[in-house]
Amino acid sequence: MEKFEPVIVAFCCHYCAYTAADMAGSLRLPYPSNIKIIRVPCSGKVDAQHIVTAFEKGADGVFVAGCLEGDCHFKSGNARAARRVEFVKKYLEEIGIESERLEMVNMSAGMGHRFAQVATEITQKIRNLGPSPVRTTMAQ
Amino acid sequence: MITAERKPLEELIEYIKPFKRILLLGCNECVTVCAAGGRKEVGLLASGLQMAMLKNGSNIEIRQHTLERQCDPEYVEELVPMIDSADAVMSMACGCGVQQVAMRFKDKPVFPAVNTTFMGASERQGVWAERCQGCGNCLLGLTGGICPIARCAKQLMNGPCGGSTGGKCEISNDVDCAWQLIWDRLKALGLQDRYLDIIPAKDWRSGGGSGPRKIIREDLAE
Amino acid sequence: MKTESRLEKVLAAGHLAVTSECGPPRGTNFDEVVRKSKYLEGIVDAVNVTDNQTAMVRMSSLAASIIIKQQGLNPLFQVTCRDRNRLAMQADILGAYAFGIDTMLCLSGDHTKFGDHPMAMNVHDIDSIQMIQMVKDMRDKGLFQGGADIKGPPKMFIGAAANPFADPFELRVMRLAKKIAAGADFIQTQCIFNVDKFEKWMEGVREKGLHKKCYILAGVTPCKSLGAARYMANRVPGMDVPQEIVDRMASVPKEKQAEEGLTICVETIERLKKIEGVAGFHIMAIEWEEKVEEICERAGLLPRPQV
Numbered sequence: 269m270e271k272f273e274p275v276i277v278a279f280c281c282h283y284c285a286y287t288a289a290d291m292a293g294s295l296r297l298p299y300p301s302n303i304k305i306i307r308v309p310c311s312g313k314v315d316a317q318h319i320v321t322a323f324e325k326g327a328d329g330v331f332v333a334g335c336l337e338g339d340c341h342f343k344s345g346n347a348r349a350a351r352r353v354e355f356v357k358k359y360l361e362e363i364g365i366e367s368e369r370l371e372m373v374n375m376s377a378g379m380g381h382r383f384a385q386v387a388t389e390i391t392q393k394i395r396n397l398g399p400s401p402v403r404t405t406m407a408q
Numbered sequence: 409m410i411t412a413e414r415k416p417l418e419e420l421i422e423y424i425k426p427f428k429r430i431l432l433l434g435c436n437e438c439v440t441v442c443a444a445g446g447r448k449e450v451g452l453l454a455s456g457l458q459m460a461m462l463k464n465g466s467n468i469e470i471r472q473h474t475l476e477r478q479c480d481p482e483y484v485e486e487l488v489p490m491i492d493s494a495d496a497v498m499s500m501a502c503g504c505g506v507q508q509v510a511m512r513f514k515d516k517p518v519f520p521a522v523n524t525t526f527m528g529a530s531e532r533q534g535v536w537a538e539r540c541q542g543c544g545n546c547l548l549g550l551t552g553g554i555c556p557i558a559r560c561a562k563q564l565m566n567g568p569c570g571g572s573t574g575g576k577c578e579i580s581n582d583v584d585c586a587w588q589l590i591w592d593r594l595k596a597l598g599l600q601d602r603y604l605d606i607i608p609a610k611d612w613r614s615g616g617g618s619g620p621r622k623i624i625r626e627d628l629a630e
Numbered sequence: 631m632k633t634e635s636r637l638e639k640v641l642a643a644g645h646l647a648v649t650s651e652c653g654p655p656r657g658t659n660f661d662e663v664v665r666k667s668k669y670l671e672g673i674v675d676a677v678n679v680t681d682n683q684t685a686m687v688r689m690s691s692l693a694a695s696i697i698i699k700q701q702g703l704n705p706l707f708q709v710t711c712r713d714r715n716r717l718a719m720q721a722d723i724l725g726a727y728a729f730g731i732d733t734m735l736c737l738s739g740d741h742t743k744f745g746d747h748p749m750a751m752n753v754h755d756i757d758s759i760q761m762i763q764m765v766k767d768m769r770d771k772g773l774f775q776g777g778a779d780i781k782g783p784p785k786m787f788i789g790a791a792a793n794p795f796a797d798p799f800e801l802r803v804m805r806l807a808k809k810i811a812a813g814a815d816f817i818q819t820q821c822i823f824n825v826d827k828f829e830k831w832m833e834g835v836r837e838k839g840l841h842k843k844c845y846i847l848a849g850v851t852p853c854k855s856l857g858a859a860r861y862m863a864n865r866v867p868g869m870d871v872p873q874e875i876v877d878r879m880a881s882v883p884k885e886k887q888a889e890e891g892l893t894i895c896v897e898t899i900e901r902l903k904k905i906e907g908v909a910g911f912h913i914m915a916i917e918w919e920e921k922v923e924e925i926c927e928r929a930g931l932l933p934r935p936q937v
Contacts, residue, residue, distance in 0.1 A: 320455040321455055323455075359452070363417060363459050364459075402459045561741050561752070563757065572868070578867035579741050587798075608763070612755065
């Protein structure tokens with residue numbers, strides 16, 4: 269089997285994680301190119317359907333990155349996102365996809381280092397898990 | 409509204425296993441409001457089913473469609489152009505919607521995707537609670553606007569049982585004692601004496617005791 | 631006199647009445663019913679026969695009542711709204727009366743959630759107050775609930791339950807008034823441990839003159855152990871066991887706890903005797919029927935009057 273390179277979709281809030289990713293770039297901090305960033309106006313804007321569709325289209329992992337607890341630009345979008353991620357995790361298990369493939373993370377706009385670290389850790393975790401069962405069957 | 413909850417995916421997969429092309433239906437009414445079977449949930453279920461079936465090695469085709477009101481024949485008629493290209497229908501509407509579709513398309517298997525649960529109201533975002541059992545002879549005027557049939561675990565019509573504690577029902581601390589609520593309301597309205605009126609044994613014929621119920625409005629019926 | 635019930639005769643003659651209870655077995659053992667009832671022979675005026683108590687399936691209260699009747703005791707036939715619709719209730723009442731059972735208790739019934747069939751449907755076609763009305767009309771008007779004539783109406787002495795300790799407290803006297811208005815002849819209360827609160831309730835009862843319209847039998851239960859006291863204090867909905875009772879049970883060594891429980895029960899009866907409007911006692915010695923005689927003896931309730 270050739271070396272597996274996972275596809276990871278990161279829904280990043282414009283007010284924190286997206287800026288943090290930007291900062292990681294300008295600081296020239298290395299993080300895996302597996303991460304496909306989708307900018308969202310708030311992590312609370314990420315619908316269950318968006319996450320599930322990412323998996324349906326072949327993502328091996330997904331993370332939703334929102335502001336630190338209590339710091340949401342829209343008051344409680346990050347808390348809603350966290351609850352929604354929990355809901356989708358259960359749904360993924362029903363479907364037969366390991367719920368570890370989905371994660372909620374929090375950071376502030378200034379945390380370029382944290383973004384790079386999270387991106388690296390999640391990529392490593394998904395690499396260990398192997399390709400998503402959906403992607404495997406799609407390939408056949 | 410009529411509330412519902414999605415059935416486990418496993419059960420739904422069993423239903424559709426023998427079929428290749430599925431028409432997955434939602435409804436824009438009650439099940440949309442209680443987030444069980446509207447357009448959004450149809451999309452989510454379609455993705456989930458698609459992936460789960462793929463994992464089982466079968467590639468199915470799911471067409472999604474959400475009707476304005478699935479319990480109304482004129483909207484169900486909308487399905488005529490798409491029904492032939494489906495081997496089976498799965499509906500996320502309440503039991504009424506599912507049956508309406510099954511009645512209209514007699515040669516098409518129709519499966520429910522949700523468990524229809526109760527007539528309820530929204531307590532807050534994401535929480536729905538039972539409020540009415542459709543007994544056909546409303547008592548709310550006698551009970552301070554709170555229904556003892558739907559909200560008392562023992563359907564007591566004449567006061568709280570001996571298990572009412574601190575405003576909660578004996579069956580669970582998450583359930584309010586309906587009679588505590590009724591009593592508080594009667595007091596607030598200055599109608600305490602009304603409690604002493606004995607509500608006589610109910611005639612359940614209006615509540616389904618005499619078989620399936622029907623309403624015919626002569627002025628409207630064709 | 632409305633009926634031939636021994637309980638009614640005892641109460642009407644002004645004696646303090648005594649009732650106790652006998653839970654039917656969770657099986658078919660006839661002798662078990664006989665054995666339990668023998669402990670109460672000559673000790674009490676009527677024996678409550680529970681109806682699937684705590685929503686656990688048991689031998690039917692009707693069948694067990696008949697067995698007890700055949701032993702020469704006076705069964706007090708309990709009927710809950712949980713398990714039967716009005717047809718079944720009336721049918722059982724006719725059957726009971728045909729066997730000479732003339733005293734009954736109308737109850738809502740514990741919710742199925744607490745029993746061994748939580749998946750069962752609760753019936754609740756009518757509630758306990760509506761049942762009282764129904765039985766009264768069967769007796770006094772000779773009519774079924776549906777309106778037709780009964781050939782040989784059952785002359786039942788009608789009992790109901792009252793829980794002075796449940797909430798809302800201010801409604802509890804009114805609820806009693808409603809049961810009496812519906813036709814209750816006598817009341818058996820929930821087990822009393824908190825005598826102060828019971829006294830407060832009785833004040834309300836006397837204010838409305840309800841103790842003159844119906845006989846109130848005060849319920850008592852001997853605690854078998856500290857564990858039992860704690861269980862009733864914390865786990866049984868609608869029970870009020872004050873901390874001092876639990877502490878008192880805890881203050882004696884384990885092997886003396888049963889004795890202490892009996893003493894508390896006897897003392898409670900003595901206190902209750904002094905309360906105006908208490909017409910008798912309902913001693914619920916759950917799975918401890920053999921101790922009812924001792925309690926009655928010590929509380930000066932024996933011998934039972936001849937009526």
